[in-house]
Amino acid sequence: MNHLLVCVMCLIITAGCVKEQPKQALENPQQSTQPAKAAVVVPTFSGSRAFELLVAQTKFGPRNPGSSGHAACLQFLSNEMRKCADEVKLQEFTHIGYKGERFQLTNVIASFNPQSSNRILLCAHWDTRPRAENDENKSRRDEPIIGANDGASGVAVLLEMASLFKENRPRIGVDLVLFDGEDYGTEGDIERYLLGSRYFGANKPLDYNPRFGILLDMVGDKFLDIPKEQHSLKYAPDIVDLVWRKARELGYPQFLDEAGNLITDDHLPLNEAGIKTIDLIDFNYPDPTNRFWHSHKDIPENCSSESLEAVGTVLTHIVYTQTP
Ligand SMILES: [Zn+2]
DSSP states (O other): OOHHHHHHHHHHHHHHHHHHHHHHHHHOGGGOSSOOOOOOOOOOOOHHHHHHHHHHHHTTOOOOTTSHHHHHHHHHHHHHHHHHOSEEEEEEEEEEOTTSOEEEEEEEEEEESTTOSSEEEEEEEOOOOSOOTTOSSGGGTTSOOOOIIIIIIHHHHHHHHHHHHHHSOOSSEEEEEEESSSSOSOTTOGGGSSHHHHHHHHTOOTTOOOSOEEEEESOOBTTOOEEEOHHHHHHOHHHHHHHHHHHHHHTOTTEEEEEOOOOOOTHHHHHHTTOOEEEEEOOOSSSTTOTTTTSTTOSGGGBOHHHHHHHHHHHHHHHHHSOO
């Protein structure tokens, strides 16, 4: 037996002893000075399942307020959430449209661990745009869009997360909120955008104070790049840091380490209501021309499961590593 081998054996024996320690501590709890820290298990987010959920929404056709696709998709979303969440609330409100129509709008609020006061809020809009003002074909600009990215992508990520939460209950409380009426207004008519998030913010119970919120919008682009949206940097720089640090740790280059545009989106009414919220949004669809946005090119073929997986995995890690 040579010297090297003896050392190797010593190492093995030492390693063996170290390994045994937690077991002894468990068997003799009085002798244990430090409780064993449970490892955090983060479930795997499936981009392909999320992509199926994106396609499922687009199969209803356009989901603009008042359309048959809107009604059918609401049924689908509430059914999917009811399969997974501890509590699902449909927050209904009305909006008078441009032609005097009375629209019934609905925010879907799915809660996990509803009794916990340590909560986070994840949200996206589920309605789609009633027109396509950026479409290259001028004769089709007044037709409603399918909204695979602008609408279905963020919702798809949240639905897939709901199914993970069902199987692996998070340690904190989580609310998944799907806003209606985000994209109703004509360009520049800001009062008729963000209808669901405004209603949600205005009716927020005084004792509902999640730690923070994360909004997902247009996160399905095949060529995903998400810079740091500027209102988010202003209202919640620490949450921007949290998300970008996690993305870097997990190796997702889609999260760009640079400031992006200032974007009016559903995170603004939430910040005004006191919930500090960031917006994860890719406003280069498919490139800096952003030409697929609000056009009939916003279809599943221009989105990808890899993009949904990048965003979903980062968010899943954030939820499961939050301490209660
Ligand atoms: Zn939009």
